[in-house]
Amino acid sequence: MPRPRRRKDQPFELPLVPRRRGILYPNTTGAILVGRRTTLRAIDMATEGEGMVAVVTQRDPALSDLSPYDLYPYATEATIQRALRLPDGTTQLWVQGFRRLKILELRGGEPFYRVLVQPLDDPTDTTVPTEALRRAVLALFEKVARLSPSVPDDAYIMAMNIEYSGWLADYVASSLSLDDEEAQDLLGTLDVRERLEKLSIHLAKELDVLELQGKIHSRVQEELDKSQREYFLREQMKAIQRELGETDPAARDAYDMRERITAAGMPEAIAKKAEDELRRMEQIPSASPEVGIIRGYLEWLVTVPWSKSTDDRIDLIEAAKVLDKHHYGLPKVKERILEYMAVRQLAKEKHRSPILCFVGPPGVGKTSLGRSIAEALGRRFVRVSLGGIRDEAEIRGHRRTYVGALPGRIIHGMRQAGTVNPVFMLDEVDKVGADFRGDPSSALLEVLDPEQNHAFSDHYLDVDYDLSKVMFITTANILDPIIPALRDRMEVIELPGYIEDEKLHIAQQFLVPKQLEEHGLSRLQLTFTASALKKIIREYTREAGVRNLEREMGGICRKVARRFAENPTTKVSVSVPSLEALLGPQKFFWGSAEEKDQVGVATGVARTEMGGDVLGVEVTLMPGKGSLMLTGQLGEVMRESAQAALSYARSRSRELHIPPEVFEKNDIHVHVPAGAVPKEGPSAGITIATAMISALTRRPISRHVAMTGEITLRGRVLPVGGLKEKILAAHRAGIKTFVLPKRNEKDLLDVPPAVLSELHFVFAGDMSEVLRAALDPIQAGEA
Ligand code: ADP
Numbered sequence: 092m093p094r095p096r097r098r099k100d101q102p103f104e105l106p107l108v109p110r111r112r113g114i115l116y117p118n119t120t121g122a123i124l125v126g127r128r129t130t131l132r133a134i135d136m137a138t139e140g141e142g143m144v145a146v147v148t149q150r151d152p153a154l155s156d157l158s159p160y161d162l163y164p165y166a167t168e169a170t171i172q173r174a175l176r177l178p179d180g181t182t183q184l185w186v187q188g189f190r191r192l193k194i195l196e197l198r199g200g201e202p203f204y205r206v207l208v209q210p211l212d213d214p215t216d217t218t219v220p221t222e223a224l225r226r227a228v229l230a231l232f233e234k235v236a237r238l239s240p241s242v243p244d245d246a247y248i249m250a251m252n253i254e255y256s257g258w259l260a261d262y263v264a265s266s267l268s269l270d271d272e273e274a275q276d277l278l279g280t281l282d283v284r285e286r287l288e289k290l291s292i293h294l295a296k297e298l299d300v301l302e303l304q305g306k307i308h309s310r311v312q313e314e315l316d317k318s319q320r321e322y323f324l325r326e327q328m329k330a331i332q333r334e335l336g337e338t339d340p341a342a343r344d345a346y347d348m349r350e351r352i353t354a355a356g357m358p359e360a361i362a363k364k365a366e367d368e369l370r371r372m373e374q375i376p377s378a379s380p381e382v383g384i385i386r387g388y389l390e391w392l393v394t395v396p397w398s399k400s401t402d403d404r405i406d407l408i409e410a411a412k413v414l415d416k417h418h419y420g421l422p423k424v425k426e427r428i429l430e431y432m433a434v435r436q437l438a439k440e441k442h443r444s445p446i447l448c449f450v451g452p453p454g455v456g457k458t459s460l461g462r463s464i465a466e467a468l469g470r471r472f473v474r475v476s477l478g479g480i481r482d483e484a485e486i487r488g489h490r491r492t493y494v495g496a497l498p499g500r501i502i503h504g505m506r507q508a509g510t511v512n513p514v515f516m517l518d519e520v521d522k523v524g525a526d527f528r529g530d531p532s533s534a535l536l537e538v539l540d541p542e543q544n545h546a547f548s549d550h551y552l553d554v555d556y557d558l559s560k561v562m563f564i565t566t567a568n569i570l571d572p573i574i575p576a577l578r579d580r581m582e583v584i585e586l587p588g589y590i591e592d593e594k595l596h597i598a599q600q601f602l603v604p605k606q607l608e609e610h611g612l613s614r615l616q617l618t619f620t621a622s623a624l625k626k627i628i629r630e631y632t633r634e635a636g637v638r639n640l641e642r643e644m645g646g647i648c649r650k651v652a653r654r655f656a657e658n659p660t661t662k663v664s665v666s667v668p669s670l671e672a673l674l675g676p677q678k679f680f681w682g683s684a685e686e687k688d689q690v691g692v693a694t695g696v697a698r699t700e701m702g703g704d705v706l707g708v709e710v711t712l713m714p715g716k717g718s719l720m721l722t723g724q725l726g727e728v729m730r731e732s733a734q735a736a737l738s739y740a741r742s743r744s745r746e747l748h749i750p751p752e753v754f755e756k757n758d759i760h761v762h763v764p765a766g767a768v769p770k771e772g773p774s775a776g777i778t779i780a781t782a783m784i785s786a787l788t789r790r791p792i793s794r795h796v797a798m799t800g801e802i803t804l805r806g807r808v809l810p811v812g813g814l815k816e817k818i819l820a821a822h823r824a825g826i827k828t829f830v831l832p833k834r835n836e837k838d839l840l841d842v843p844p845a846v847l848s849e850l851h852f853v854f855a856g857d858m859s860e861v862l863r864a865a866l867d868p869i870q871a872g873e874a
Contacts (some may be wrong), residue, residue, distance in 0.1 A: 102207055102208060107205055107206045114265075115168075115188045120185065120187050121188065129202065138174065143168060147163060163279070166446070168191075172185045172187055190210050193211055195207040213258065225256045228746050267293060267396060273293065348393070384491065388491060391498060395556070400511045414464075420556050422459070428447070431582065446563050448582065451564070451585060451638050451697075456637075475504040477518060483531050484499065488502060488550045512561060538667055544559055594640060605641075622667050687791075688792060692785075693707070694793050695708055696797050696818055702820060706819055711762070714757060716759070723763035757785070774808075774812075778799070792865075794826055796829075798831070800855065808855045833854040835854060
């Protein structure tokens with residue numbers, strides 16, 4: 092590199108070339124674009140003389156007029172090698188840096204700027220630390236040069252050949268892309284060792300960045316190569332398949348799916364979403380698990396009904412016929428269903444018709460009534476059970492991010508229905524619970540609310556689904572557990588259960604033909620006598636509905652069908668004597684299980700999920716210290732009833748002819764079978780009291796009497812709930828006398844007349860009336 096003639100080390104004046112950006116280091120070359128008039132004049136001036144200028148960088152690139160503060164304090168002495176005037180009036184200048192300068196003073200402005208400068212020569216520093224630093228810088232620079240695309244490959248060779256450490260530092264600094272502040276700092280660092288140190292820090296940083304960049308780049312490249320490779324292979328495969336006349340199964344699949352999306356009649360926005368998903372699926376390699384997930388989702392979208400519907404047939408006379416065709420009796424229920432249908436038809440969309448809710452024990456025909464409504468309207472029928480649901484996701488589904496996610500039961504039901512307007516039966520709404528996984532009843536409210544259900548959101552489908560055309564019917568065994576918000580929306584129709592006579596008719600007219608048909612038998616091959624049916628009802632079932640009855644008959648049909656398979660000529664008539672051979676020993680005792688009246692055993696009745704049932708209460712005395720023992724899984728309220736019963740008996744011991752010492756010398760044990768079933772409620776109060784007093788007085792209780800009622804300490808009998816079910820249960824069990832609280836008399840209005848005429852009712856206001864009805868009279872001389 093040519094070195095200009097050296098000047099004396101005295102301050103001297105030079106024309107100024109200010110740069111807006113970039114630093115010119117000593118012993119390096121640079122290009123500067125000059126546009127300012129004053130600078131152009133300075134160049135003219137310089138070229139007329141020795142061609143030397145001072146190149147300095149401005150602190151603020153935007154400034155045009157200069158003051159001393161606007162310039163960095165160190166400049167570079169340079170010779171102009173070439174100046175090229177460009178057509179736009181600017182000049183391109185090539186300069187060769189020479190020495191460091193310290194600016195002492197800024198002079199002039201017109202016609203050009205000059206600076207008074209002090210030249211600074213790099214000291215020659217060959218000490219060991221400097222040499223070590225120099226080698227470190229060289230080593231780092233070698234790596235940077237190798238990695239950096241902006242440093243020319245031969246720059247390292249060049250650097251290696253530079254003899255002076257200061258010069259080396261300047262050369263290396265010029266090839267790095269430092270910002271002006273950093274570069275100027277290096278220019279201003281006169282101590283060579285310090286300059287090398289600073290530089291090595293910059294180099295190390297640069298190296299870090301370059302290495303990281305390299306890593307990222309190679310990873311990106313790898314991915315790209317892989318996907319490109321896959322793409323080409325897949326394209327090739329397609330081409331080969333085309334040649335062989337086979338089409339790509341994935342492409343065929345996508346084609347089919349696209350057709351199905353078009354055919355599904357979805358709302359536009361949803362069709363678009365489906366199309367987007369399909370496109371996404373096509374872009375993913377078919378082996379990816381994601382494809383299966385999207386496919387499953389699309390499958391749901393296209394199979395759920397969006398627009399397909401059945402035409403409503405609204406002919407109330409026809410509807411009445413359909414209801415009668417499948418159901419015996421139930422005149423009030425049928426009437427209310429027809430009224431409901433009439434209102435719905437008249438009001439159409441304007442009216443927010445409530446949801447029908449059938450409440451009653453199992454097997455009373457709730458489901459089959461729903462089916463008949465659907466048949467009468469010409470709609471499809473679906474049924475979904477909500478029993479035991481505790482998780483909102485059971486109704487609304489899981490989000491697709493969840494592994495194995497699926498839609499909820501509502502969307503499942505809709506898919507099963509295949510039309511947008513089915514009759515949709517939600518079974519067991521009384522068994523919907525809530526826990527930490529969310530409250531399913533709020534989701535249920537949304538489903539049933541006509542204001543909201545036109546945009547039902549299922550987490551899996553992730554698009555609004557319109558349920559507004561669906562006719563929902565709910566069912567429940569008991570009304571009480573249904574949350575009030577839900578109960579408000581519903582029109583409750585109660586089906587308390589059938590009496591024996593009704594069951595017999597149902598069996599003869601409906602169940603027998605149905606079972607015969609199901610088992611491929613004809614009326615000529617198998618008949619049931621009425622007395623046999625009655626015996627099945629009484630001794631093989633004890634239920635409010637007819638479900639078990641139907642099951643027992645099914646059992647008989649199966650056995651008979653087998654006999655026919657073995658010997659086709661036989662003809663079977665099921666009669667009372669042949670029953671035991673077909674169904675085994677009787678399962679229930681009709682009337683009373685006891686041969687004669689017992690001491691300490693009273694018959695109560697309870698309302699249960701199954702309607703109602705009779706339950707015995709047993710009390711025994713044994714020598715002891717007067718403690719009360721209660722067993723049979725009794726709830727808190729029932730235990731308290733037992734306490735109250737005992738206190739009543741003690742306080743009335745004289746009237747009841749109980750010697751006072753009996754209480755001190757005996758333990759009293761109250762047991763309510765069946766021991767494994769939890770029992771609760773106050774309505775067994777009078778039953779427990781009766782059993783207890785019977786045990787204490789040794790007076791037997793009539794086995795034909797059943798009772799229900801709450802007892803107070805003073806022996807008053809308070810009203811209880813579920814009377815209708817309880818009376819039916821007592822009647823079913825063959826009870827003759829029914830003792831109930833006086834204030835429950837009004838409940839008899841709902842009881843079928845056949846039952847009223849067959850049962851003798853005792854309305855008790857006080858415990859003494861209960862005892863009079865239940866206990867055998869005191870024998871003369873006994874008291
Ligand atoms: P639920 O839904 O109340 O549990 P289902 O509707 O399943 O009861 O009824 C059980 C069986 O009893 C069905 O086969 C049904 O047809 C029959 N059934 C119930 N009530 C009647 C009735 N009143 N007339 C004719 N069959 C009936």
